[in-house]
Amino acid sequence: MSELHPVIRPRRLRQSQAMRRLTAETRLHPAELILPLFVREGATEPVPIASMPGVSQHSLDSLRRVAAEAAEAGVGGLMLFGVPETRDAVGSGATDPDGILNVATRVLAAEVGDALVVQTDLCLDEFTDHGHCGVLDARGHVDNDATLVRYRDMAVAQAEAGSQLLGLSGMMDGQVAAVRDALDASGHTDVVILAYAAKYASGFYGPFREAVDSQLSGDRRAYQQDPANRREGLREARLDLEEGADILMVKPALSYLDVLSDVAAISDVPVWAYQVSGEYAMVEAAAANGWIDRDRIIEETLIGARRAGADAIMTYWATEVAGWLR
Known part of the structure; x- marks a missing residue:
């Protein structure tokens, strides 16, 4: 073999789209996409x-309409967030059967x-x-227990x-075990627990704060993970597995593909990734300015998360991308 005529x-x-499609190592499917939805009380x-x-x-x-569209597109699931009209120190609306999240859940379950x-x-x-x-607590710190x-x-x-x-996103120590015990004791043994095992204190959550009309002053660094820490993500994942988590989540996706890969390598349950609001907003903003090919970048970011080990991805593009794939 000469340098000019390699055998390999x-x-x-x-060489062609058909060949690339045939030999692709990673694929997307509508059932692997979960659509986050926000429902606002009084809207x-x-x-x-x-x-x-x-x-x-x-x-x-409108929630009914977008849910029906997602189902028609073959999306795998919907993750629902509630935006209440009134709030209090203990979040009473979260456990009120007539609170917006619980009302909307009944609507979607029926619809x-x-x-999905x-x-x-x-x-x-x-x-x-x-x-x-x-x-x-009395000092203004989050009381874990x-x-x-x-x-x-809740x-x-x-x-x-x-x-x-149930998507346990609060990052409290022992939350999976506590919730599993409560569900089993109340007869809800079939309800699945998605543990946000590796959820980082990220700057990528900015637009989400607007989406839920967040009242937060300060930050959540005392309970969400430090972006500098990789091994800690594995520690949290192992603890959630020991406590009975059915699925593990890594959040955000884009900046934590190494953690996602680590967790996928040790997990014997499905591992998901959340393509968060900031990731969505950056792509949409750059595309609006003509700086990137929007659809190509969306697909590339989703493939990246799947390639790193995500079995499913929570993304605001879920219904749109499911339409492309179908």
């Missing part, structure tokens, strides 16, 4: 979220519960007047409303 030619497998029509072009806070009527997995965010931050993910009591009650309320999967 990897380019053979890249009579969708309320656009300025920092997330194309995403809105929904009324119950699309047979077509209806999921709910189990965290207090949308419902507290201080915007933290838990109950505060008092928060677990609220999570237990889990039962969501399960009774028809949620098939």
